[in-house]
Amino acid sequence: MKIMAAEIFKSVEDIRAKSPLIHNITNYVVMNNTANALLAIGASPVMIHAEEEVEDMAAIASALVINIGTISAPWVRGMFKAMASARLKGVPVVIDPVGAGATPYRNRTIRELIHANQPTIIRGNASEIMALTDDRLKTKGVDSTAGSNEALHAAQSISEKHQCAVCISGVVDYIVSGNRTVKIANGHPMMTKVTGLGCTATAICGAFAAVEKDPFTAAAKAMAIMGIAGEMAAAVSAGPGSLQMHFLDILYALSESDVSRHLKMEA
Numbered sequence: 001m002k003i004m005a006a007e008i009f010k011s012v013e014d015i016r017a018k019s020p021l022i023h024n025i026t027n028y029v030v031m032n033n034t035a036n037a038l039l040a041i042g043a044s045p046v047m048i049h050a051e052e053e054v055e056d057m058a059a060i061a062s063a064l065v066i067n068i069g070t071i072s073a074p075w076v077r078g079m080f081k082a083m084a085s086a087r088l089k090g091v092p093v094v095i096d097p098v099g100a101g102a103t104p105y106r107n108r109t110i111r112e113l114i115h116a117n118q119p120t121i122i123r124g125n126a127s128e129i130m131a132l133t134d135d136r137l138k139t140k141g142v143d144s145t146a147g148s149n150e151a152l153h154a155a156q157s158i159s160e161k162h163q164c165a166v167c168i169s170g171v172v173d174y175i176v177s178g179n180r181t182v183k184i185a186n187g188h189p190m191m192t193k194v195t196g197l198g199c200t201a202t203a204i205c206g207a208f209a210a211v212e213k214d215p216f217t218a219a220a221k222a223m224a225i226m227g228i229a230g231e232m233a234a235a236v237s238a239g240p241g242s243l244q245m246h247f248l249d250i251l252y253a254l255s256e257s258d259v260s261r262h263l264k265m266e267a
Contacts (some may be wrong), residue, residue: 016042020062020210027069030196101131188225
C-alpha cells in the first residue's frame with residue numbers, strides 16, 4: 001500500500017491546523033529535542049511523567065508517547081497508569097522500546113507495558129524489535145546490531161499478536177501491520193550522529209496518530225516526514241550540530257513539493 005505525497009502532506013496540514021496535544025513520558029536525554037520537533041511540525045508537546053498526574057493528562061491528550069530510554073520504578077508506574085487512561089479514552093498510544101535487549105529489567109518492563117495495554121504503534125530499531133520476541137538477542141546499548149530487514153518476521157509476529165502497527169527504523173524503514181508492509185528509504189547517515197532522532201521519530205508518530213486514524217498509515221507518514229526532513233537537513237549541514245538546527249527549520253517550513261520531490265516509499 002503506497003501512500004502518495006499529497007496524502008502525507010495533508011496530515012502535516014492537519015497537525016498544523018489542529019495542534020494536537022502529544023503527551024510524552026520520555027527520557028531525560030531527548031526531552032528538549034522531541035518537544036522542539038513536535039512544536040516545529042505543529043503539534044503541542046507536554047512532557048509529564050509524575051504518576052500523580054499522568055492519568056489526567058493522558059485522558060485529555062490527542063496521543064500518548066511512551067519511551068523507556070531512562071526508566072526508573074516511579075516512571076514505569078506512571079507509564080502503566082498513563083497507558084491505561086489513554087486506552088480507556090481511545091487515545092492512541094505509541095511505544096518506543098529503547099534499549100530492549102540490553103538488560104533483563106528493560107526487557108521485562110517493555111513486555112509488561114505492551115501486554116498490559118494494547119499499543120497503537122511500536123517503533124524501534126531492528127535489535128529492539130527483535131528483542132521483544134527473543135530473550136537471546138542482545139543490543140549494543142541503544143544501538144541496533146541488526147539490519148531493519150532482519151526484524152521483519154519479529155515485527156509481523158508482534159503486529160499480529162498485539163493488533164498494532166510496528167515500525168522498524170534503519171537505513172530503510174519498514175512499517176508492518178497485518179498483511180500490509182511498506183518500506184521507506186529516506187534519511188541520511190549523519191542522522192545517526194545526533195542523539196535522540198529515533199526518539200524524535202516516535203514522537204512524530206504520535207503527532208500523526210493524533211490526526212490519522214489508521215496506525216499503519218500514521219506510522220508510514222511519520223517516518224517519511226522524518227526521513228525527508230533529515231535528508232534535506234543533511235544536504236545543508238556541515239555536521240551533526242548544524243543538522244539538528246536545520247532539521248527543526250525544515251520540519252517547520254516543509255512543503256508538499258518537498259515531500260513529493262524527496263519521497264522514497266515502496267509498498
